Amino acid sequence: MVLQVVVVEYNPQWPSFYEQEKERILSLIADDIIAIEHIGSTSVPGLGAKPVIDMMVGLRSLTEAANCIAPLQSLGYEYVPEFEEIIPERRFFRKYDDAIAMLMSMPKIPLFKQRSPQPKKKLHLIRIKILAQKILSSHNLNTLIFS
Numbered sequence: 001m002v003l004q005v006v007v008v009e010y011n012p013q014w015p016s017f018y019e020q021e022k023e024r025i026l027s028l029i030a031d032d033i034i035a036i037e038h039i040g041s042t043s044v045p046g047l048g049a050k051p052v053i054d055m056m057v058g059l060r061s062l063t064e065a066a067n068c069i070a071p072l073q074s075l076g077y078e079y080v081p082e083f084e085e086i087i088p089e090r091r092f093f094r095k096y097d098d099a100i101a102m103l104m105s106m107p108k109i110p111l112f113k114q115r116s117p118q119p120k121k122k123l124h125l126i127r128i129k130i131l132a133q134k135i136l137s138s139h140n141l142n143t144l145i146f147s
Contacts, residue, residue: 007048014042018053021100025057028071034058055102065091065104077102 018038025036040054041047059065068091069079076095083092091104 005050008051009048010046011051014053017098018043018055021053021055021098024075025072028075029068032059032064032068034060052099052101055100057102057104059104062089062091062105068104
């Protein structure tokens with residue numbers, strides 16, 4: 001079976017779509033969240049991508065994910081527990097109408113253990129993101145087909 005991934009030109013509205021969705025999520029479950037990040041190819045300016053906004057939500061404890069299911073469903077998210085068999089330390093949600101995929105996990109790196117990271121840790125996060133953007137931008141990923 002060949003799985004084709006449709007890649008489109010970069011959409012400059014992707015960051016604002018992410019920010020709007022982030023605010024919707026925070027309005028309901030902010031107390032359970034350490035951080036929300038825009039991840040994946042739509043987070044890289046100028047890079048073509050599959051048109052799905054990928055987000056990673058960090059929680060203090062994975063047990064808090066259960067408290068998030070109903071509020072996220074009220075926003076149109078579908079909780080997909082089947083993926084827990086493959087990746088038990090993550091929770092997967094998707095929102096078809098808005099083409100959004102979200103993973104919830106309890107981060108294992110100290111970077112996300114505080115809601116307001118210390119400046120040094122924040123700088124480290126920025127450096128990682130810039131490096132990832134450089135790597136992704138330096139390769140022509142607009143023509144990938146996965147099989």
